[in-house]
Amino acid sequence: MACEQCSGATGLACEGCGAMLPARAIDRFAALGLPRRFAVDAAEFETKFRELSKRLHPDRFVRAAPADRARAAQATATLNEAYRTLRDESARAEYLVTLETGSLDGNQPVAAAFLHEILELREELDEAAAAGDHARVAALGQAMTVRRDASLGVLRAQLAVWDGASDPAALAEARGELVALRYYRRYLEACAGYEEGAA
Amino acid sequence: MSLMQIGEPGESRAKEACAGRAVGIDLGTTHSLVATVEDGVRPLVLGDARGRALLPSVVHYRAGGGVLVGDEARRLAAEFPTDTIASAKRLVGRGSDEVRAASTLMPYDLDLTDSKVVRFRVAGGTRRVTPIEVSAEILRVLRERAEERLGGPLDGVVITVPAYFDDAQRQATRDAGRLAGLEVLRLLNEPTAAALAYGLDKGAQGKFAVYDLGGGTFDVSILELTGGVFQVRATGGDTALGGDDFDRAIAEVVLRELAGGVDATHDAGQVRRVLDAARTAREALTSDDVAELRIERTEGAPYVRTLDRTELEALIRPIVERTRSTCRRALADAGMTARDLDGVILVGGATRTPLVRAFVAELFGRSPLADIDPDQVVALGAAVQADLLAGSRRRDDVLLLDVVPLSLGLEMMGGVVEKLIHRNSGVPCGAEQEFTTYADQQTGFDLHVVQGERDTVANCRSLARFVLRGLPVGPAGMAKAKITFLVDADGILCVTAREETTGIEAAIEVKPSYGLTDDEVEQMLIDSYAHAEEDKAARLLLTERVEADGIIAATRAAMAQDPALLDDATRSALELALAALAVRIGGLDHRAIHEAVEALDRAAQPFAERRMNRSMDAAMAGRSITELEEIL
Numbered sequence: 001m002a003c004e005q006c007s008g009a010t011g012l013a014c015e016g017c018g019a020m021l022p023a024r025a026i027d028r029f030a031a032l033g034l035p036r037r038f039a040v041d042a043a044e045f046e047t048k049f050r051e052l053s054k055r056l057h058p059d060r061f062v063r064a065a066p067a068d069r070a071r072a073a074q075a076t077a078t079l080n081e082a083y084r085t086l087r088d089e090s091a092r093a094e095y096l097v098t099l100e101t102g103s104l105d106g107n108q109p110v111a112a113a114f115l116h117e118i119l120e121l122r123e124e125l126d127e128a129a130a131a132g133d134h135a136r137v138a139a140l141g142q143a144m145t146v147r148r149d150a151s152l153g154v155l156r157a158q159l160a161v162w163d164g165a166s167d168p169a170a171l172a173e174a175r176g177e178l179v180a181l182r183y184y185r186r187y188l189e190a191c192a193g194y195e196e197g198a199a
Numbered sequence: 200m201s202l203m204q205i206g207e208p209g210e211s212r213a214k215e216a217c218a219g220r221a222v223g224i225d226l227g228t229t230h231s232l233v234a235t236v237e238d239g240v241r242p243l244v245l246g247d248a249r250g251r252a253l254l255p256s257v258v259h260y261r262a263g264g265g266v267l268v269g270d271e272a273r274r275l276a277a278e279f280p281t282d283t284i285a286s287a288k289r290l291v292g293r294g295s296d297e298v299r300a301a302s303t304l305m306p307y308d309l310d311l312t313d314s315k316v317v318r319f320r321v322a323g324g325t326r327r328v329t330p331i332e333v334s335a336e337i338l339r340v341l342r343e344r345a346e347e348r349l350g351g352p353l354d355g356v357v358i359t360v361p362a363y364f365d366d367a368q369r370q371a372t373r374d375a376g377r378l379a380g381l382e383v384l385r386l387l388n389e390p391t392a393a394a395l396a397y398g399l400d401k402g403a404q405g406k407f408a409v410y411d412l413g414g415g416t417f418d419v420s421i422l423e424l425t426g427g428v429f430q431v432r433a434t435g436g437d438t439a440l441g442g443d444d445f446d447r448a449i450a451e452v453v454l455r456e457l458a459g460g461v462d463a464t465h466d467a468g469q470v471r472r473v474l475d476a477a478r479t480a481r482e483a484l485t486s487d488d489v490a491e492l493r494i495e496r497t498e499g500a501p502y503v504r505t506l507d508r509t510e511l512e513a514l515i516r517p518i519v520e521r522t523r524s525t526c527r528r529a530l531a532d533a534g535m536t537a538r539d540l541d542g543v544i545l546v547g548g549a550t551r552t553p554l555v556r557a558f559v560a561e562l563f564g565r566s567p568l569a570d571i572d573p574d575q576v577v578a579l580g581a582a583v584q585a586d587l588l589a590g591s592r593r594r595d596d597v598l599l600l601d602v603v604p605l606s607l608g609l610e611m612m613g614g615v616v617e618k619l620i621h622r623n624s625g626v627p628c629g630a631e632q633e634f635t636t637y638a639d640q641q642t643g644f645d646l647h648v649v650q651g652e653r654d655t656v657a658n659c660r661s662l663a664r665f666v667l668r669g670l671p672v673g674p675a676g677m678a679k680a681k682i683t684f685l686v687d688a689d690g691i692l693c694v695t696a697r698e699e700t701t702g703i704e705a706a707i708e709v710k711p712s713y714g715l716t717d718d719e720v721e722q723m724l725i726d727s728y729a730h731a732e733e734d735k736a737a738r739l740l741l742t743e744r745v746e747a748d749g750i751i752a753a754t755r756a757a758m759a760q761d762p763a764l765l766d767d768a769t770r771s772a773l774e775l776a777l778a779a780l781a782v783r784i785g786g787l788d789h790r791a792i793h794e795a796v797e798a799l800d801r802a803a804q805p806f807a808e809r810r811m812n813r814s815m816d817a818a819m820a821g822r823s824i825t826e827l828e829e830i831l
Contacts, residue, residue: 050428054598058627058688062355062384062588073627073687080625196524 012075013055028082038159049083101171108179118183129194141191148184221589222345223357223581228288229414230255233341234582242582245348258336259283262323265737268340271745280467281308282321287333289415290317292368294713306467331375338379355384357585361416362388363436363604366662367713369691374720384588386689390420392580393546398424405541410559413547415441419526421533427596433532433623434604435525442549448514449477480506485551512554519558543567610647614656629685636678643668661712667696743792764809776802
């Protein structure tokens with residue numbers, strides 16, 4: 001979609017003249033004017049977000065017509081959702097992979113052995129928490145953090161392949177890693193919940 | 200020295216030339232303020248005719264009709280406890296069952312029959328008013344103050360709210376603004392306002408925590424300031440925790456002692472007096488080590504006891520400690536530790552308490568900043584935001600990016616909450632959810648919107664129930680409704696629904712769980728227009744009368760205390776002026792009363808000067824010159 005005023009580039013705001021573009025369905029990378037890549041320069045990302053906010057935020061349209069105010073609110077909501085998703089590394093990875101290869105929910109097979117192992121670890125955690133064994137809870141959390149970080153490392157390598165060659169095979173592998181990461185994350189949330197409860 | 204309280208009426212009345220007439224209002228639990236940016240650069244607080252900046256958030260409803268706001272209302276609180284509402288903010292946007300569960304030491308006559316909104320029985324039991332209407336009275340006085348100072352109607356206002364206010368509390372605040380005849384440009388979170396005041400004033404960059412402990416609410420916000428953008432990273436708080444709780448802790452001890460060491464019920468006037476004495480003592484202990492509490496009793500000698508700082512700190516430490524986990528969670532939500540921060544900003548009168556300062560310093564590992572008056576900083580920041588939004592000079596280099604304080608979700612089968620918008624998401628923000636019919640011939644849905652962090656509906660706060668009707672008739676799963684949440688820049692949620700297969704906007708019936716419906720607010724607005732002029736006249740008259748009564752009492756007391764300082768000429772001039780004022784008080788002309796007060800003030804001048812000189816002599820007696828140089 002080209003800008004009406006200067007026929008500039010796509011996104012929420014025109015990169016040429018900064019005008020707010022008409023509302024339409026765009027993905028979250030496009031909302032921030034980013035390519036569909038995993039690697040993101042953090043400083044550049046924040047600058048982009050701030051500049052777009054300055055153009056689109058409803059505060060800039062306080063005295064505008066109601067329709068423009070509504071559009072500004074909608075555009076900023078889209079921008080904020082994109083920012084929230086893409087700022088976090090894991091969320092960005094999952095969003096990129098599902099955008100390119102479809103949802104993970106219900107159609108990604110999980111190995112029975114893996115599920116079994118996580119289930120046992122979880123039981124161990126619940127027992128330690130029930131027994132008030134804070135040291136054990138902390139140790140289990142620590143072990144899971146190490147495992148999660150290793151998994152993130154693998155994921156990064158897989159997505160670097162995608163970034164370089166747009167190879168869909170890299171994304172297929174990443175799907176498996178992302179599902180595992182979901183289990184790790186929930187486990188770590190449970191640990192944090194127990195630790196908070198104890199404190 | 201009571202005579203010295205007689206100010207210089209008219210002194211600050213001069214109308215300053217002003218371009219934009221946008222103001223910021225801090226609608227606080229204990230007191231409220233209005234501020235504006237006059238010269239396009241610096242915000243300043245607008246005082247009343249007597250130069251007072253802080254308007255106590257106290258509203259008195261007179262039995263015979265008429266409403267008083269501020270100091271004049273506060274003076275009547277002990278005498279007419281149920282007709283005088285203080286801390287209405289604690290009840291704004293709250294339902295009756297919530298208040299019933301948490302009403303500790305509230306000396307009011309509450310009507311809790313309406314589950315959606317609490318009402319106070321006031322004016323000798325003849326009127327029932329909601330906290331929204333009480334807040335509107337405060338806002339109306341500030342509006343008139345600002346219009347008088349700025350010389351015309353206002354272009355718009357920014358009203359601040361605690362960052363942790365939920366949707367119902369925000370709606371209620373916006374309704375109060377509407378009732379007061381204000382165009383509310385924005386609801387601004389208090390800690391964000393404070394950061395704006397600091398950031399623009401000091402040109403600060405980096406990461407900051409704002410610790411805001413007011414009269415009735417606690418907020419903590421973590422912000423990042425970069426190139427003019429104030430981005431809130433995380434916020435947390437407790438909308439029922441503040442300096443009022445310090446006073447309550449002291450009052451509970453005192454009331455028990457008054458009752459001879461047992462818990463007993465006390466009449467509302469007694470509770471009010473004890474709470475006031477507790478507050479005075481607490482404020483004195485900010486700079487002093489010991490304070491005296493004195494309560495007059497209907498029978499026998501007054502109750503007198505001392506309170507030292509150690510005892511105060513033992514009483515309030517558990518309350519202050521409750522802010523610790525909130526601060527920790529906000530830091531974690533922002534993905535930071537205390538070491539990442541470049542500064543900690545103190546906001547709210549309760550942060551003057553030495554224990555609170557020490558606690559914050561220990562918690563964040565650095566001494567906090569408080570160089571802008573913590574009572575004024577929020578109003579100053581609100582004025583800056585009002586100027587940015589509607590002022591004469593647009594500043595495109597400054598922008599506030601705030602967040603939603605509490606997650607928003609829908610009730611699912613089995614009372615489980617599905618979160619659609621997570622806390623600390625930037626606002627405006629939105630979310631969509633699709634629903635399909637689960638039964639044949641189903642033509643509608645019941646939706647329940649809740650706010651909170653817990654997983655079950657029972658532990659979250661109900662915001663509203665929606666009934667969606669007009670779906671096309673067909674087998675189960677055929678009709679699809681898309682529900683859209685949009686949280687606006689004020690942090691207020693708007694829900695819309697659309698049937699996907701036919702594209703028709705489904706009819707939504709909104710049943711807010713708390714607060715007033717639009718129709719109710721509309722009706723109140725119509726009523727207030729009808730009575731606006733007479734209400735204003737009645738208030739001006741009452742205000743002058745109460746002021747005059749106070750001044751007469753103060754003058755009489757001073758005359759009785761220091762007869763030696765009165766020469767015959769001054770005495771007869773004073774008696775004459777007092778008699779003239781007494782006559783005017785009985786009349787209906789508020790200007791005549793005001794003029795008589797001014798005349799009394801002039802007549803008292805020589806006497807007041809003598810009293811002042813004498814106390815200066817007393818203060819200087821027996822001190823060396825070096826000591827005096829330090830003091831003066």
